Amino acid sequence: MQKREIIKFQQVVKKYSGDITALNGVSFSVEQGELVFLAGHSGAGKSTIFKLIAGSELATSGSVVVNNVNLATLSQNNRTFIRQHIGMVFQDHKILYDRNVFDNVRLPLDIVGDYSEAEVKTRVVKALESVGLEHKINMTPERLSGGEQQRLCIARAIIHQPKILLADEPTANLDRANALKILELFKQFHQSGVTIIISAHDESLLSDYGKRIIRLNKGQFR
Amino acid sequence: MNFIYRQLRVFKHAWQIILSKPIEHFINLVALGLIISLCMTSLSVNKSMHVWEDTNIVYPQIYVYMDNQANDADLGVVQKLLTSSEHSREIANYKYVSKDEALHSVTADNDMKSIASEVISSDSNPLPDVFIVNTSTLDAKSLELLTKQLQATPMVDNVQIDVNYANKISDLISFASNISFAVQALLIGVLCLFVYNIIRLQMMLKSDAIKVSRLIGASDGFIMAPLLQYAFWQVSLATITGAVIQVLIAKQINGLFAHFTHLFSDKFVVNLLCVSDYFMIWLEIVAFALLSVFLAVRWVLNHTRIR
Numbered sequence: 165m166q167k168r169e170i171i172k173f174q175q176v177v178k179k180y181s182g183d184i185t186a187l188n189g190v191s192f193s194v195e196q197g198e199l200v201f202l203a204g205h206s207g208a209g210k211s212t213i214f215k216l217i218a219g220s221e222l223a224t225s226g227s228v229v230v231n232n233v234n235l236a237t238l239s240q241n242n243r244t245f246i247r248q249h250i251g252m253v254f255q256d257h258k259i260l261y262d263r264n265v266f267d268n269v270r271l272p273l274d275i276v277g278d279y280s281e282a283e284v285k286t287r288v289v290k291a292l293e294s295v296g297l298e299h300k301i302n303m304t305p306e307r308l309s310g311g312e313q314q315r316l317c318i319a320r321a322i323i324h325q326p327k328i329l330l331a332d333e334p335t336a337n338l339d340r341a342n343a344l345k346i347l348e349l350f351k352q353f354h355q356s357g358v359t360i361i362i363s364a365h366d367e368s369l370l371s372d373y374g375k376r377i378i379r380l381n382k383g384q385f386r
Numbered sequence: 387m388n389f390i391y392r393q394l395r396v397f398k399h400a401w402q403i404i405l406s407k408p409i410e411h412f413i414n415l416v417a418l419g420l421i422i423s424l425c426m427t428s429l430s431v432n433k434s435m436h437v438w439e440d441t442n443i444v445y446p447q448i449y450v451y452m453d454n455q456a457n458d459a460d461l462g463v464v465q466k467l468l469t470s471s472e473h474s475r476e477i478a479n480y481k482y483v484s485k486d487e488a489l490h491s492v493t494a495d496n497d498m499k500s501i502a503s504e505v506i507s508s509d510s511n512p513l514p515d516v517f518i519v520n521t522s523t524l525d526a527k528s529l530e531l532l533t534k535q536l537q538a539t540p541m542v543d544n545v546q547i548d549v550n551y552a553n554k555i556s557d558l559i560s561f562a563s564n565i566s567f568a569v570q571a572l573l574i575g576v577l578c579l580f581v582y583n584i585i586r587l588q589m590m591l592k593s594d595a596i597k598v599s600r601l602i603g604a605s606d607g608f609i610m611a612p613l614l615q616y617a618f619w620q621v622s623l624a625t626i627t628g629a630v631i632q633v634l635i636a637k638q639i640n641g642l643f644a645h646f647t648h649l650f651s652d653k654f655v656v657n658l659l660c661v662s663d664y665f666m667i668w669l670e671i672v673a674f675a676l677l678s679v680f681l682a683v684r685w686v687l688n689h690t691r692i693r
Contacts (some may be wrong), residue, residue: 220601258598275604277392320602380399 166193167228170328170359171217176226178212178383186212188383189226194361199354201370202363204380210363213380214330217361218250219243231327234267248276251321251358255333257313259305265292265316266301272324290318295349311342318349322358329353331362335369343369400615403588414584415624418577422621422628424660425573426667432566434657435559445524446551447476450517450536451544454485460541467539476532478522486515514543524553531649577671578678581621585613585682597690611685614676621675625668633658642671 171194176188187209194200202210215221216228219235220243228235229248235243251272260268269288273279279287292298296313297308305313314334321329331350335343347369348360354360364370370377379386404411429585450464461482467473468480489511526549536543548554589596596609636656643654659667 218601241605244600244603244605247601250603252602258601260595260598261593262592271599272602274395275599275602275608277608280391 167197170196170198170207170231171361172227172229172231173213173216176216176223176228178209178216180222185332186210187216187223187277190225190380190383192378192385194359196359197350197357198352199350199360199362199373199375200360201373201375201377202380203365203367203370203377204363204386205365207367207382208380209383210365210380211332214252214332214361214363217328217330218252219246229233237261248272248324249326249328251324251326251329251332253314253321253329253331255336259313263304263307264301265297265305265308268305268316269320269323271320276324280364283350287323288319291323294321294322294352311338311345313340314342314346315349315368318346322353325358327359329358329360331360333363333365333381335366340369347373394617396611399612400619403612403616404619411620414580414620418621418624419627419631421573421577421580422624422667422671423631423635425577426628426632426664427571427639427656428566428569428573429663429667430632430636430659431639431656432563433657433659433663435562437657438654439556439559445521446547446549448517448521448529448533448536449544449691450519450520450542451546452517453541453543454512454514456515461515464536464539464542465487467535468517468519471560473532473569476523476525476528477520478520480517480519483516483518484508485515487510488516524549528675550683563693574670577621578674581637581675581678582682583619584620585617586686588616589683589686593690596686598690600687600690606687608681609687610680613678613683617679618672619673622668623673625664631665649674 171210173190173192176187176190178186190213202213204210212221216223216235217230219230219238221227222236223357230246233246235246260271266288270284271289273284273287275375278373289298289301292301295318297312297315297319300308300312305316308316314337318331318334321331334346334350338346343366347372349360350360351373362370365378403681417681452460452464456554469478471663492513503675521532529547533545533547536542598606599609639656
């Protein structure tokens with residue numbers, strides 16, 4: 165049975181103000197349940213691809229289709245709702261330091277808003293268990309190491325069981341051992357059927373996984 | 387059920403904002419309370435002025451001063467004229483103040499003692515008998531005719547009337563009312579700006595949380611909801627504070643007026659507002675505060691890029 169395309173880029177061009185071209189006619193697709201790596205140096209356009217998938221930016225030309233919806237046809241508010249079905253992991257974690265681990269992880273559930281307090285608790289514990297942080301549930305993020313903060317960010321990204329997980333340079337600030345642990349976590353989530361796109365500038369980390377690698381250079385495929 | 391959970395969470399979040407910085411919010415509360423109390427005071431003074439106008443100076447008064455030599459028969463002639471059916475349309479009622487009563491009242495009044503020392507110390511009572519006539523018309527012609535008739539009555543020394551007195555006072559009170567409405571509008575404007583600024587500062591303090599929330603799918607409504615509740619509780623508490631301050635201000639004003647209130651006919655009192663007035667003010671303030679929150683949130687979100 166042929167798997168359906170969950171993400172499709174067609175001749176996508178993205179220009180920022182000041183005539184900076186981040187993507188220049190990029191076309192690719194990702195099938196449902198696929199694990200794809202995006203490789204390329206800094207400034208190659210990896211983060212722009214994530215922003216376009218998440219709908220926080222719109223393509224200058226070409227089309228970005230996510231889950232059969234052309235994002236250009238949606239209002240800003242509806243693009244926001246698209247993000248509720250996507251898990252996002254950031255290079256700089258984007259953790260909130262004014263609240264503890266539990267409250268950081270529960271944030272996507274609060275945003276969706278369909279969960280009782282008991283459900284929230286169960287899901288947070290489960291998400292933290294899956295990244296090995298359940299014993300740090302009441303800690304403040306400052307007390308976590310870089311690797312733990314990244315795992316916290318992953319727990320927050322998977323708590324609402326998204327169909328798509330985007331990880332923008334999740335291993336960039338980690339040593340090799342921690343980076344491999346993080347990638348192993350993504351591999352486990354992939355086995356549960358989640359579509360995952362991971363970007364990294366260090367290709368040596370990716371080659372062992374035997375998955376498709378999309379290589380970018382200056383906004384174009386290499 | 388989930389709706390209730392969501393509302394409870396928003397309620398909890400709103401109170402977390404307030405309780406996280408109690409001193410700052412207490413200062414905000416007092417400042418908002420002062421603005422609201424001034425607004426309430428302005429409204430209550432305005433209402434009290436109209437009450438005073440209605441009970442005291444709807445129509446002009448005529449003062450009929452009798453000659454010092456007037457006797458009971460002379461007084462009877464005047465009384466007959468005042469109660470005649472001919473003038474029943476113009477005259478609501480009248481009050482007779484005898485020269486003895488007038489002297490007694492001057493003697494009893496400590497403030498008047500020093501002013502009227504010559505009157506009090508003289509052997510004979512120099513004060514005249516007086517009729518104070520409350521009229522029931524603003525028709526200048528019929529009032530003029532009545533005045534002329536009274537003036538022509540034997541042993542009447544003098545008749546005083548200011549036909550335009552009521553109109554002048556009425557115009558003055560209308561002017562004061564307009565000033566009062568302008569002050570209320572100005573204060574509501576200040577309140578809106580105050581709330582707008584509080585929300586803007588709150589959002590700037592929480593800018594990281596807002597950016598991350600938007601990045602992972604928070605709608606504008608999700609970000610706005612706790613701020614709306616926060617503003618709702620803040621202005622509701624401020625309205626209660628304002629009402630308490632207004633009661634204190636009214637007491638102070640009435641205390642000050644008590645010393646010279648007799649100058650204004652019946653006592654002028656700054657009344658407290660009724661419960662429905664307080665309720666309407668609360669509704670109005672909540673509506674304006676929520677509008678300010680909406681505008682502040684829209685402004686901040688429009689100026690915050692998701693990165």
